Amino acid sequence: MTRSTLHEGWRLRAVGGPVPDTLAGRDVPARVPGSTHLDLLAAGLIADPYLDRNEADLTWMHRVDWRYTTEFQAAGPGAGERVELVFDGIDTVGAVAVNGHLLGETANMHRSYRFDVREALREGRNELTVTLGSALAHAERAEARLGWRQRAYPHPYNAIRKMACSFGWDWGPDLQTAGIWKPVRLVRWDTARLTRVHPLVTVDADGTGRVEVHLTVDRATDRDYTAMVTVGDHTERMPVPGDTARLTVLVPDARLWWPVGYGGQPRYELTVTLLADGEPVDVDRRRIGFRTIAVDTEPDGDGTPFTFVVNGTRVFAKGANWIPDDHLLTRVTPARLARRIDQAVGANMNMLRVWGGGIYETDDFYDACDERGVLVWQDFPFSCAFYAEEEPLRGEVEAEARENVTRLVARPSLVLWNGNNENLPAYTDWAGWRESLDGRSWGLGYYTGLLPGLLATLDPTRPYAPGSPYSPGDLPPNDAQHGTRHEWDVWNMLDYTHYRDEIPRFCAEFGFQGPPTWATLTRWIRDRPLTxxxxxxxxxxxxxxxxxxxxxxxxxxxxxxxxxxxxxWATQLNQARAVAFGVEHFRSWWPRTAGALVWQLNDCWPVTSWAAVDSDERPKPLYYALRHAFAPRLLTVQPREGRPILVAVNDHDQPWTGTVHGTRQSLTGDILAASTLPLAVAPRSVALLDLTDDLLTPADPGGEVLVAAVGGVRVVHQFVEDREFAYHPTPCTAEVTPVTGGYRVDVRATSYVRDLALLVDKVAPDAVVDDMLVSLLAGETHTFTVATTATLADPAALRQHRVLRSANAAARAG
Structure with missing residues (x-):
């Protein structure tokens, strides 16, 4: 078997629709994998769509048809030889031809295509063309046939199997990409090939790892075929007399794969080899991990839980929602994905939810999560819309689900399949949506029939939820006492202190907006003045x-x-405060609340959004707030029965013991009251500690703070909001020292200073500070480390007012 990639020599031409004069009749060099936007950008024919208002100037691309063309050399098909043209992904509405012979058409970005090219291929030079029609025009035609259905945004993204947010979202641009977005290759074989390798990985009660491999074979010749499966140093063989086979390999005392923070992530090499007359003709290789996964949904006295249980251990899911990391998808490299997953782990996260308005992520994404122990909640790509259940859409949904479930089934990081994002409450709760259907299908059959039916056969190894949010039975989908919840009254209507109004069993979405970092903002938005x-x-x-x-x-x-x-700065700080407030509330209610997935980890372009990391990969203040709020050990002051108490959260395998030292003190450090509390928190548990009255009764609420600390973990609690607080306007001094790889900034507090931050990107665009939102009591010091390749002409810039920020300054900035 030979596989030859066809990524060279491509040309792009606009062939239909509102083509600008500058592009009419013109061939442009094209990259494959790639997209039309990137090709035109590289050729200097469009301005960067992320810059200023350029997005609005590119709406003509929504209705243009494109043709990709390349030539390749090939030998003609041999006798009995199979020759196939394989596209891993086409975005989206395509017609594929070789030497003028139409091989087939495509209409689904979320799946691959394989075409028999024997009749079209000729000796020597061959021409391959992929003609891409307007996805918007296709969706409009499909909607006209299938009937109009409600969606959250104007374009009919629900009538086509394409990344929904390609048509715009409340954090993303409306670019409607087109292109050959994944690899394309020519595959030749003359014996047999593995058409499907489907490993189901489980762990028996005695700790034996079990790999049950289902495989399908496509034969070109009748030979004596054997399948050989190897897991680590354990191998099994069996004849393959027909087109399918099933082999089971047992691995005694399998080393278990754990979420980050719970153990290691050992993985085993799985190799499936197809032999003909004893000689290998096709091989499939991947890495797997052994672990058990369940979601506890057994009703209890508080409602219906939604608690992930990995290897028998109940896990509080600390994490975020994940969107495509660049709207122009082919720019997302394995290295970029690794950096982003590292940032998630660096913020003490253990779960990412791949959101249903994006894509099934690339193997590189799941590789990074497997390696680092990040649990993956995987949505099927349906979001904020009603979807027709009739053909041809239904067939495409089934094809993409079959392919992607099979592709991802052995991933240890993947712990949940989820039917959709917010489509269930759209039907039950969103004003006018149900009534607009007038009897038409809306997707329920996918979420309760097609998808769970496929999973029962293709992946019985992990749980499935019909949607997010979801509550069982006839309950409202977003019921806080049952299943999963999305909390969006906060941000849309309510102040963030209202996070405490509900105690959800699992909060799968909540968040608050803030602008990107200053360097990112000013790189991409050049309004003058900036307002x-x-x-x-x-x-x-x-x-x-x-x-x-x-x-x-x-x-x-x-x-x-x-x-x-x-x-x-103030809105960035408020975003960080708001989300951390929610996280601490949710964590304080473990095990009743079993998860907090922030909306969202990342951005796909430069935008004011809910993200913790902006599109230029810079962490916003929110990122540091999440690192603190998701820390393995946390102290937080929370109300219980009308009285503030101290909550100690121990997300660690070891007990947390010690003595809590509590003080009430003035802003200049005078101790006004003090007490000690014994602390003993079991592993993976929460303890509630009563605070003495003298700690909770300030004589001057605007000039005093409550401090509780144990073993390097501390909480500083204020009795009033910042705008009512008597902050000193210049509460600290700072000194800057050059060090290897950057600078050290030593800060000394002369008065209480809250949420110190170094906005170092204002001084050097590549600069990153090791921590942020650090609060100091009078007399305390803290050292910030700034990593940068820049040599600053004036290092003192790192302690300027616009760089060294705090809540003290924000409270006086009205």
Whole structure:
């Protein structure tokens, strides 16, 4: 068997639709894998769609048809030889031809295509063309045939199997990409090939790892075929008399794969070899991990839990939702994905939810999660819309689900299949949506019939949920006491303190907006002056009334500044505060609440959004707040029965013991009250500690803080909001020292300073600080380490007011 990639020599031409004069009749060099936007950008024919207001200038591309063309040399088909053209992914509506012979058509971005090319292939030079029609026009035609169905955004993304957010979202651009977005190759064989390798990986009760491999063979000749399966140093063989076979390999005392923070991530090499007359003719290799996975949904006294159980251990899911890491997908490299997953782990996360408005992620993504112990909750690609269940859409849904379940079935990191994002509450709760159907199908048959039916056969090894949010039976899908919940009243309507109104069993989405880092913002948005209402800034704010919600969310806590740079810091700080407030509330209710997945980890372009890491890969203040709030050991002050108490969260395999030292003190460090509390928190548990009255009764609520600390873990609690607090305007001093790889910034507090941050990207675009949102009591010091390749002409810039920020300054910036 030979496999030859066909990635060279491609040309792109616009062949239909509103083609600009500058492009008409013109061939452009093209990259495969790639996209039309990237090809035109490389040729200098369009401006960068992420810059300023350029996105709005490219709407003509929505309705253009494109043709990719290349030539390749090949030998003609031999007698009995199979020759196939394989596309791992086409975006989206395509017609594939070789030498003018139409091989087939495509209409699904989420699956691969394989074409028999024997009749079209000739000796020597061959021409391959892929003609791509407008996805928008295709979706409109499909909608006209299948009937209009409600969706959250204007374009009919629900009528085509394409990344939904390609048509725009409340954090993403409306670019509607097109291209050959995954590899393409010519495959030749004349004996047999493995058409499907389907390993089901489980662990027996006695600790034996079990790998049950289902395989399908496509034969070109009748030979004596044998399948050989090797897991580590354990091998089994069996004849393959027909087109299918099933082999089981047992691995005694298998080493278990664990989530990060719970153990290691050992993996085993799995090799499946097809032999003909004893000689190998095809091989499939992958790495697997042994672990058990379940979700506890057994009703209890509080409702219906939703608790992940890995290897028999109950896990609090600390994590975030994941969207495509670049809207122009082919720019997302394995190295970029590894950096992003490392950032998730660096923020003490153990789970990412691959959200249903994006894609089934690439193997590189799951490789990174497997290696690092990051649990993956995988949505099927349905989001915020009703979907027709009739053909041809139904057949495409089934084809993509079969392919991707088979592709991902052996991934140890993948712990949940989820039917959709928010389509169930759209039907039950969203005003006018159900009524708009007028009897038409809306997707329920996918979530309760087709998908679980496929999984029962293709992947019985892991749990499935019909949707997110989801509550069992006839309960409202977003019921806080049952199953999973999305909390969006906070941000849309309510102040973030209202996170405490509900105690969800598992919060799969919640979040608060903030702008990107300063370097990212000013690189991509060049309005002068920069204001929240400047045209380009507004184009990069996709949420309905987003800036209004930012200001209304800020006002109860901090003044809303008139100066843009101060507003930028204040809204970033408020985003960090809001989400950390929610995380700490949810964690304090473990095991009743069993998960907190923040919306969202990452961005796909430069935008004001809910992300913790912006599109230029820079961590926002929110990122550091999540690192603190998701720390393995956490102290937080929470209300219980009308009284503040101290909650100690121990997400660790070892007990947490010691003495809590509590003080109430002035901003200058005078101790006004003190007490000690014994601490003993079992592994993976939460303890509630009563605080003495003298710690909780300040004489001057705006000038005192409550401090509780044990073993290097501390909480500083204020009795009033920042805007009512008597912050000292200049509460600290700082010194900057050059060190290898960057700079050291030593800060000394002369008065209480809250949420110290170094916005180092303002000084050097590549600079990263090791921590942020650090609070110091009077007399305390802290050292920040700044990593950068830049040599600063004036290192003192790192302690300038616009770089060294705090809540003290924000509270006085009105």
């Amino acid at each position: 929240p209402t400047a045209p380009a800034f507004l184009l990069h704010q996709k949420a309905h009334d987003g800036n209004g919600k930012l200001d209304r969310g800020l006002a109860p806590h901090l003044p809303v500044p008139d100066d843009f740079e101060q507003w930028h």
